[in-house]
Amino acid sequence: MSAKEYFAEHRRFWIGICSVFVLVCAWELTLTYIFPVNPFFFTKPSLIGTAFLEQIQSAKLWHDLAVSSQAFIWGFSFAVVIGIPLGLVMGWRRRVEYSLDPFLTALYASPLVALAPLFIIIFGVGVTGKAALVFLLAVFPFVFNTFAGVKSTDSLLINVIRSFGGDEKDLYLKVILPSTIPYIIAGARLAIGRGLVGIIVGEFYAASEGIGFAISQAGDTYRLPEMFVGIIILSLIAVVLTELMRKLESTVAPWRASDEVR
Amino acid sequence: MQPKKFFAEHESFILGTGFIVLLLIVWESIPLWYTLPRGMALFFTTPSKIAAAFYELLLNGTIEKHFYVSAIAFLVGLGLSIVVGIPLGLIMGRSRTLEDLLDPYITAANATPRIVFLPLLILWFGIGIWSKILIVFAGAVFPLLINTYVGVKNVNRVLVNVVRSFGANEWQLMKIVVLPNSVPYIIAGLRLAIGRAILGVVVGEFFGSSQGLGYMIASAATNYKVDVVFVGVFIFMALSVILTLAVKQLESRLASWRPETAKTF
Numbered sequence: 001m002s003a004k005e006y007f008a009e010h011r012r013f014w015i016g017i018c019s020v021f022v023l024v025c026a027w028e029l030t031l032t033y034i035f036p037v038n039p040f041f042f043t044k045p046s047l048i049g050t051a052f053l054e055q056i057q058s059a060k061l062w063h064d065l066a067v068s069s070q071a072f073i074w075g076f077s078f079a080v081v082i083g084i085p086l087g088l089v090m091g092w093r094r095r096v097e098y099s100l101d102p103f104l105t106a107l108y109a110s111p112l113v114a115l116a117p118l119f120i121i122i123f124g125v126g127v128t129g130k131a132a133l134v135f136l137l138a139v140f141p142f143v144f145n146t147f148a149g150v151k152s153t154d155s156l157l158i159n160v161i162r163s164f165g166g167d168e169k170d171l172y173l174k175v176i177l178p179s180t181i182p183y184i185i186a187g188a189r190l191a192i193g194r195g196l197v198g199i200i201v202g203e204f205y206a207a208s209e210g211i212g213f214a215i216s217q218a219g220d221t222y223r224l225p226e227m228f229v230g231i232i233i234l235s236l237i238a239v240v241l242t243e244l245m246r247k248l249e250s251t252v253a254p255w256r257a258s259d260e261v262r
Numbered sequence: 263m264q265p266k267k268f269f270a271e272h273e274s275f276i277l278g279t280g281f282i283v284l285l286l287i288v289w290e291s292i293p294l295w296y297t298l299p300r301g302m303a304l305f306f307t308t309p310s311k312i313a314a315a316f317y318e319l320l321l322n323g324t325i326e327k328h329f330y331v332s333a334i335a336f337l338v339g340l341g342l343s344i345v346v347g348i349p350l351g352l353i354m355g356r357s358r359t360l361e362d363l364l365d366p367y368i369t370a371a372n373a374t375p376r377i378v379f380l381p382l383l384i385l386w387f388g389i390g391i392w393s394k395i396l397i398v399f400a401g402a403v404f405p406l407l408i409n410t411y412v413g414v415k416n417v418n419r420v421l422v423n424v425v426r427s428f429g430a431n432e433w434q435l436m437k438i439v440v441l442p443n444s445v446p447y448i449i450a451g452l453r454l455a456i457g458r459a460i461l462g463v464v465v466g467e468f469f470g471s472s473q474g475l476g477y478m479i480a481s482a483a484t485n486y487k488v489d490v491v492f493v494g495v496f497i498f499m500a501l502s503v504i505l506t507l508a509v510k511q512l513e514s515r516l517a518s519w520r521p522e523t524a525k526t527f
Contacts, residue, residue, distance in 0.1 A: 110499035
């Protein structure tokens with residue numbers, strides 16, 4: 001009985017695990033017994049597993065991850081520092097909104113990664129170019145989500161602050177910023193995805209180290225297991241970061257329905 | 263009409279375009295009041311040079327040739343993702359077992375930037391059009407799939423029960439209730455998918471390619487033809503804005519009752 005209840009509660013989790021397990025087994029068995037694997041074009045889980053163990057023991061993988069995260073953190077921090085204030089001002093000052101909205105919307109809608117080659121030739125293959133690319137991609141979710149958050153601030157609260165003689169600073173710090181935080185976190189979730197795109201494209205395009213470079217180099221030299229290790233590590237990082245933001249979102253603002261369109 | 267009243271009425275338009283015009287003027291006039299060092303001048307261009315380059319490339323057919331290649335990759339990839347994403351989303355929304363089975367892959371694939379699969383796709387499908395089509399597909403299919411699925415999940419249970427009580431089978435249920443109810447979500451998904459698809463085209467053509475607008479940008483950048491880079495960037499920008507606005511229009515027409523949320527692309 002209790003086992004059944006337990007299964008009903010964790011149904012999704014266990015079915016998911018089984019599904020992944022069956023797929024991995026089927027992949028392994030098919031390529032071992034039915035179609036013998038051609039290591040140049042295809043690989044199987046056991047080879048990926050061996051490569052994985054080898055990679056996490058080598059210093060190169062950690063070095064690559066450190067290089068990539070350094071660029072990511074710089075770009076992302078600048079996006080936070082510039083995006084949030086800009087969104088606040090845009091949401092609060094009508095004229096600023098009117099002036100900036102069409103311009104920034106056009107930039108947000110367009111694939112700014114198209115600027116990647118230019119950034120790389122201007123800033124070089126180091127951290128700066130990648131960080132600039134990450135910043136450019138990640139800043140807009142912050143701007144527009146902060147903006148939407150300010151717009152949805154309860155005007156009653158604003159009037160209360162005003163009535164009690166609060167000045168502009170109190171207004172921003174005590175009402176607008178707190179009620180905007182859930183939106184900012186949702187923006188951060190989008191920004192993480194876009195920032196990762198920036199890192200990967202920058203490193204695919206021209207780099208000498210970093211996780212994106214490791215993936216593309218493994219691909220160029222037909223080392224498929226190593227390429228899969230890179231891809232798996234990158235998706236693990238992406239999933240962990242995204243789910244963290246989702247958790248944070250529902251902790252900070254449990255009233256906001258989580259079924260919002262992703 | 264008094265100018266003041268006119269300004270007040272059209273304030274958002276005037277300020278919006280004014281800001282863009284101002285930016286362009288400032289950009290254009292930078293070389294006039296500041297001589298760039300030689301190293302920087304190599305990377306610098308002005309709007310008038312970009313316009314001249316655009317005109318020239320348009321006349322000699324370069325843009326047309328590259329545009330055609332990019333458009334095919336975009337349209338086929340997006341078409342494939344619509345054909346796969348929407349039906350799969352509908353079925354996943356109706357079947358809990360399938361949903362649970364596929365959930366881990368979809369969560370992982372949605373969080374991961376699909377661009378990482380590009381080297382793999384190039385390895386498997388070569389540097390021709392198919393690797394581009396598939397990277398566009400990989401980018402665009404998840405927003406469509408997930409939005410369709412969310413739309414099906416949010417269908418009013420009462421309506422489902424009514425149609426069931428009158429003896430409809432699963433197919434009729436899908437046609438009468440579920441699909442019409444999910445349309446706004448699907449359109450919202452389509453808007454996201456278009457953005458992802460364009461991203462796929464750009465990046466797909468950066469690497470291992472000899473045609474397409476993305477290739478034009480990448481090769482111009484390696485030859486320090488900055489104005490041509492900007493021509494490509496502005497073409498992509500214009501296309502994205504036009505397509506996004508078109509879908510937005512459709513969205514607001516089909517779903518004027520839905521509350522406004524933050525912009526997402």
